[in-house]
Amino acid sequence: MCTYVTEKTAVDGSAKGAAGWFRLSHALAYVDHPYHSPYEHTLNLDFIDPAAGPSARVAVELTPASARELVRCIESALEAAGEAAR
């Protein structure tokens, strides 16, 4: 199934895409059929800058289990960094 639910947030940072580094403006997260991963559904992340065109995009497709583990890792890394990550 297509879930159609898309979470979108503004982000500040950079990503490296097919044409090199670019500044990010937004990130999207949604569970849907992947484009490339050999699974029925994946947690898909798009890191984008629409102002720079549709190709300014880094796409990631993760299994739900690995996406949850990634969330845990991100939170753990931020926690460990203490003041530096506030």
Place this chain on the structure above:
Amino acid sequence: MYTGLIAEEVRVTGHEGLEINAYLARPLGPGPFGGVGVVHHMPGFDEATTEIARKFAAHGYMAVVPNLHFREGDGGKAAPDDAAAASRAAGGVPDERFVGDLAGALRHLESYEEFSGKKGVIGYCSGGRQAFLAALSLDLDAAVDCYGAFVVGNPPEGTSLRVTPLVARTGELRCPLLGLFGNEDKFPSPEQVDELEVALEQAGKTYEFHRYDGAGHGFFAVDRTMYRPEAAVDGWQRIFEFFGRHLGATSGEGASA
């Protein structure tokens, strides 16, 4: 079956007169050939969709696929997956724009001497809903809805898609409809397919539904894990029988379709 085909990118005049790119696959021969507008799925104007167009051409149809993500996809220059992501982020393809782009793609067929004038549409996934919308909006001879979501029912809370259900407009349907659905799909669910069938029945429309056990959404997609060969093989047979009846099929060299 036609073994000789021409498949190429063409420019067509879409919604509000904008020239967009489209993929056209047509059989070699004098015709007359019926036309099929192929509506791509949410992942966009991709390789899998062009394969579908070539399959129709091999079966004696002129198949045209308008790039519905032309505008978000940097004028057709962006990769299909990037264009699809940009379209998703923008809330999907607006209905009015879709109808204009498809109408322009079908109008393009009129410039070919071998075109019979008969026009059909087929769509997959989000394109299934759009095929139904086209059948409400354009003078077509046949329409095929392959597991189109939100013909019945609204998108779930939190979706960025700006689409509305169409079932209340079933009375406006202008041509026979073939519907192909997986019983394990959630969008559309079997209950939503039931609701659409009741609406078609009540409106006295000509339709034919086939539902497949063991198949969910996207069972025609040969490059994805949801591919279900039994449902897809039967589904393709139903499609060619249906289009054969309503659009006419011209036998190709060597063998019949």
